[in-house]
Each structure stands twice: as structure tokens, then as C-alpha cells.
Amino acid sequence: MTTTADLRAxxxxxWTAAGHRDWDTFAATLADEVLYDLPQTRERIRGKERYLxxxxxxxxxxxxxxxxxxxxxxxxxxxxxxxxxxxxxxxxAIHFFTFDAQGRISQITDFWPEPYExxxxxxxxxxxx
Amino acid sequence: MTTTADLRAxxxxxWTAAGHRDWDTFAATLADEVLYDLPQTRERIRGKERYLxxxxxxxxxxxxxxxxxxxxxxxxxxxxxxxxxxxxxxxxAIHFFTFDAQGRISQITDFWPEPYExxxxxxxxxxxx
Numbered sequence: 001m002t003t004t005a006d007l008r009a010x011x012x013x014x015w016t017a018a019g020h021r022d023w024d025t026f027a028a029t030l031a032d033e034v035l036y037d038l039p040q041t042r043e044r045i046r047g048k049e050r051y052l053x054x055x056x057x058x059x060x061x062x063x064x065x066x067x068x069x070x071x072x073x074x075x076x077x078x079x080x081x082x083x084x085x086x087x088x089x090x091x092x093a094i095h096f097f098t099f100d101a102q103g104r105i106s107q108i109t110d111f112w113p114e115p116y117e118x119x120x121x122x123x124x125x126x127x128x129x
Numbered sequence: 130m131t132t133t134a135d136l137r138a139x140x141x142x143x144w145t146a147a148g149h150r151d152w153d154t155f156a157a158t159l160a161d162e163v164l165y166d167l168p169q170t171r172e173r174i175r176g177k178e179r180y181l182x183x184x185x186x187x188x189x190x191x192x193x194x195x196x197x198x199x200x201x202x203x204x205x206x207x208x209x210x211x212x213x214x215x216x217x218x219x220x221x222a223i224h225f226f227t228f229d230a231q232g233r234i235s236q237i238t239d240f241w242p243e244p245y246e247x248x249x250x251x252x253x254x255x256x257x258x
Contacts, residue, residue, distance in 0.1 A: 004201070044255060057251070070201045096208070114245075116241075121188070
């Protein structure tokens with residue numbers, strides 16, 4: 001029986017391990033047949049070995065901080081917001097996870113939204129921060 | 130007592146009402162003190178009246194389809210993926226919701242990730258779709 005706390009702990013372990021480049025602990029969170037999707041580039045990676053290689057080979061000196069985890073036990077899924085620091089630049093990222101019956105991550109979908117200038121016409125409703 | 134199904138139903142009602150421009154039903158999902166954040170533009174809107182105006186005044190002939198809802202009863206929060214169609218263009222969007230004790234939406238954070246070309250060097254691991 002997978003609990004909400006289990007899902008949350010798996011997502012936390014995934015990110016802590018990635019931040020430490022601890023690929024054994026990272027791999028332990030993943031199902032063998034994990035599917036990774038990047039809808040913005042329409043890229044897909046199939047299977048744990050390729051996905052580990054993608055992460056091990058990922059260039060740059062990045063660090064990651066988890067901002068929020070939304071864990072849905074009934075749906076065996078979760079969503080997370082993270083903040084990446086890459087060469088003194090901060091980047092938001094969003095991640096959707098699906099879990100298998102054993103609580104391992106079977107699907108990951110990542111999004112990398114970039115900053116942009118707001119369109120004109122709504123200044124009377126918004127404040128900037 | 131708010132259930133996972135309640136949170137999911139509120140998110141579905143929020144999007145169905147927005148799609149129909151049914152602002153009374155949309156307003157019923159929101160707490161009076163709702164806070165709306167767009168981290169990409171660093172814009173914030175405070176309160177139901179301003180947020181309703183923002184949505185009523187939003188330009189363009191858009192339609193929205195909900196792709197996924199992640200509902201976290203214990204955390205009184207949810208995340209959603211949607212696909213917007215604006216003038217025959219499809220746009221991904223991601224939304225994080227926080228709920229108050231009555232199950233109304235008290236915080237919304239939206240992200241609008243844009244398509245981009247994948248960097249070189251990972252072609253041996255990925256397929257395109």
C-alpha cells in the first residue's frame with residue numbers, strides 16, 4: 001500500500017540524489033521501463049539505462065531546490081516545482097510523475113518555462129514582484 | 130472534510146467554467162482573497178474581483194482542455210496540465226492550486242512553457258515525437 005508520504009519521499013529522494021549526483025539512489029526511485037517526456041522539445045527517452053545516461057551526461061554545474069510537491073496517492077501520481085541554479089541563473093522547472101504499483105517512478109514529464117515580458121493592457125490588475 | 134474527489138471536481142469546474150466564459154460558476158471556485166502568481170513575468174493579482182476581471186478581459190479566442198489533474202487532499206493542493214488552443218496554435222500550461230479549509234481555491238500559480246529546439250549531444254538517448 002503506497003501512501004501519500006511514500007510518494008512524497010520518493011520525489012524528494014529523486015531530487016536529493018540528482019543534486020548529489022548519487023546515481024545509484026536516483027536509479028532506485030525509477031521503474032526499469034521508465035518513460036521520460038519533454039513536451040516542449042517533443043523528446044522522449046525510454047528505459048532506466050538511457051534515462052540515467054541522460055542525467056549523468058547532462059552538461060553544466062546545476063543545483064536544484066524543491067519548491068513544492070503535490071502527491072496524489074489515489075492517482076499514483078505527483079507534481080513538483082523546482083528551482084534550478086545554473087551558472088548563477090535561476091530557472092523554474094515543473095515535473096509530473098506517475099508511479100507503478102511498487103511506488104517506483106514509471107513516467108516523468110518535465111517542463112522548463114522561461115521568463116517573458118507581460119503583454120500590455122493588464123497593468124490595472126497586476127503588480128510586479 | 131474535503132476529499133480528493135472534491136479538489137479534483139473544483140479544478141474541473143474552474144476549467145469548464147473558464148472555457149464556457151461562465152464567470153459566476155468560475156467565481157464560485159475561488160476564495161475572496163485568492164492570490165494569482167505568474168512567476169515567468171513576476172506578476173501577481175490579489176483578490177477575486179481583480180482575478181475575475183483579468184480572466185473576463187483576457188484577449189483572444191482561446192479554448193482549453195484539461196490533460197491531467199494531480200489532487201493532494203492531505204496538502205489541500207492540486208496541480209493541473211492543460212492544453213490551450215489559441216488561433217489554431219496549441220500551448221501547454223501548468224497550474225498549481227492551493228485550497229482553503231472550505232475547499233475554495235486560495236492560491237493559483239500558472240506557467241506557460243514554450244516550445245524550443247533541443248540542445249545537441251543527446252541524440253543517442255532520445256527520440257522525437
